[in-house]
Amino acid sequence: MTSTKLDMSCRVCGSRDVELFLDLGDQPHCNRLIPPEMADRREPFFPLRTGFCRACTLVQIDHTIPKEDMFSDYPYVSGTTRTLVAHFAETSARLVERYGLSETDLVVDIGSNDGTWLKQYRPFGLRVLGVEPAANVVALARAAGVPTENAFFNKETAERVLAEHGQASLMTAAGVFFHLEELHSVVEGIKVLLKEDGVFCVQAIYLGGMIENTAFDQIYHEHLCYYTLRSLEELFRRHGLEVFDVSVVPIHGGSLEAHVGWAGRRPASDAVHALRAEEERRGYGRIETYQAFAENVWRLKRDLLDVLEAARRDGKTVYCYGAPAKGATLLNSFGIDTRLVQLATEKSPLKFGKMIPGARIPIVDEATVPPPDAYLVLAWNFLDEFLGKERRFLEGGGQFIVPVPRLRVVTAADLPATVRETAAARL
Numbered sequence: 203m204t205s206t207k208l209d210m211s212c213r214v215c216g217s218r219d220v221e222l223f224l225d226l227g228d229q230p231h232c233n234r235l236i237p238p239e240m241a242d243r244r245e246p247f248f249p250l251r252t253g254f255c256r257a258c259t260l261v262q263i264d265h266t267i268p269k270e271d272m273f274s275d276y277p278y279v280s281g282t283t284r285t286l287v288a289h290f291a292e293t294s295a296r297l298v299e300r301y302g303l304s305e306t307d308l309v310v311d312i313g314s315n316d317g318t319w320l321k322q323y324r325p326f327g328l329r330v331l332g333v334e335p336a337a338n339v340v341a342l343a344r345a346a347g348v349p350t351e352n353a354f355f356n357k358e359t360a361e362r363v364l365a366e367h368g369q370a371s372l373m374t375a376a377g378v379f380f381h382l383e384e385l386h387s388v389v390e391g392i393k394v395l396l397k398e399d400g401v402f403c404v405q406a407i408y409l410g411g412m413i414e415n416t417a418f419d420q421i422y423h424e425h426l427c428y429y430t431l432r433s434l435e436e437l438f439r440r441h442g443l444e445v446f447d448v449s450v451v452p453i454h455g456g457s458l459e460a461h462v463g464w465a466g467r468r469p470a471s472d473a474v475h476a477l478r479a480e481e482e483r484r485g486y487g488r489i490e491t492y493q494a495f496a497e498n499v500w501r502l503k504r505d506l507l508d509v510l511e512a513a514r515r516d517g518k519t520v521y522c523y524g525a526p527a528k529g530a531t532l533l534n535s536f537g538i539d540t541r542l543v544q545l546a547t548e549k550s551p552l553k554f555g556k557m558i559p560g561a562r563i564p565i566v567d568e569a570t571v572p573p574p575d576a577y578l579v580l581a582w583n584f585l586d587e588f589l590g591k592e593r594r595f596l597e598g599g600g601q602f603i604v605p606v607p608r609l610r611v612v613t614a615a616d617l618p619a620t621v622r623e624t625a626a627a628r629l
C-alpha cells in the first residue's frame with residue numbers, strides 16, 4: 203500500500219508523522235441540514251481525510267471546520283433519544299454512589315446540550331452547571347431548569363466558572379470530547395476547575411469499537427479525534443491528569459468511559475491494565491490495522507450499493523430511518539442520493555422540511571408518510587429501540603437495511619435472531 207502523509211501536525215502530540223489511511227472525499231458539514239430556502243444553492247464541501255499518528259497513535263481528521271460554524275446552532279437534542287436518557291440516568295446514579303457525592307458538590311457537564319444528563323442528578327440534590335455553546339439548546343436547558351453557561355468550554359471559561367461557582371467534584375463530557383478544536387485548552391480547563399481529588403468522567407466513541415464494527419460513519423467533520431485508551435492517556439498525561447479507570451459501554455455502538463483524576467492521586471485499575479494489553483494485542487497502535495479497516499469500508503460500499511440498486515430495479519421504495527449526522531457520512535461517502543433513497547423520516551421537528559446535506563434527501567415527519575418497502579437504518583446503534591418500535595412494520599412485510607456493523611437485510615423472520623445477535627455484539 204502506498205504511504206501518504208497528511209499535511210498536518212498531530213492534534214495531541216504535534217508530530218508531523220500523520221499517515222492518511224481513509225479518504226472519504228469532499229463532504230458537506232453533516233449536521234448543517236439544508237433548509238428549503240437554500241435548496242437551489244450548493245452547500246460548501248470540505249475534505250474528509252482520516253490519518254494515524256505514528257508517534258502517539260491518535261487517529262484524527264486533518265480538516266477543521268471552525269467550531270463557531272459547527273456548534274453555534276445545533277440540531278441534535280439529546281432528550282429526543284430514549285436510549286440516551288436511560289444511559290445518562292444509569293451513569294449519573296453510578297457516579298454519585300461511587301464517588302460519594304452530596305449536596306455541597308458541584309457537577310459540571312461540558313457540551314451539556316439540552317441538559318439531559320444534568321437533569322439526572324436532581325434526585326441527589328447536587329449543584330449542577332452545564333457549559334454549552336449552542337444558544338438554541340441552551341434555551342431548552344434553561345427552560346427545563348438546568349443552569350447553563352452559553353460558551354465553549356476552554357481554559358478561560360473554566361477560570362470564569364471557578365470564580366463564580368468554585369471547584370467541581372465531578373466533571374463530565376459525553377459525546378463531545380472528539381469535537382474539540384481547542385483540545386489542549388479544554389484539558390487545561392479541566393485541570394483548573396477540577397478539585398484535586400475530583401473526577402472527570404469522559405465518554406467518547408471508542409475507536410476500537412469503530413474498527414471492530416467497520417463504523418466509519420462515526421467519521422465526520424465534528425469529530426476531529428478518535429480515541430483508543432492509549433491515545434487518550436497520551437493527551438491527559440500532557441496536562442498533569444491521568445486515566446485511573448476505564449470501561450467500554452454499549453452506547454453509540456461502543457464508547458469509552460474513562461475516569462480521569464489529577465496525576466498520581468489514584469492507582470490505575472485492573473481494567474486500565476487489561477484494556478492497554480487488549481489494544482496492544484488488537485494492533486491499535488499499528489498503521490496496518492487502519493489500512494485493513496479502510497478496505498472493509500470499501501467492501502461495505504460495494505455490498506450496500508448492490509442491495510440498493512436491486513431494490514431500485516424491483517421498484518421498491520427505500521427511506522432513511524432517521525437523519526442522524528453519521529448518516530450523512532455514509533450516504534455521501536458511498537454516493538447514495540434520491541435515486542436510491544427517496545426520503546428520510548424523522549421524529550425531531552427541528553429537522554422537518556430540511557434535506558440531508560450532500561445527498562439532498564428530503565427529511566419528513568415520520569407520522570406524515572406511509573411506510574416504505576424498506577428502511578435504510580443510519581442510526582444502527584439504536585437498532586434495538588427501532589426493532590421494538592417497528593415490529594408491525596416488519597411483520598407487515600417491511601425490511602430494515604442495516605449497513606453497520608455488517609450489511610444485513612432484517613425482516614420479521616429474522617427478528618428474534620437479530621435481537622439476540624445485537625445483544626451478543628455488545629459484549
Ligand SMILES: [Zn+2]
Nearest residue numbers: 212215255258
Ligand atoms: Zn500524535
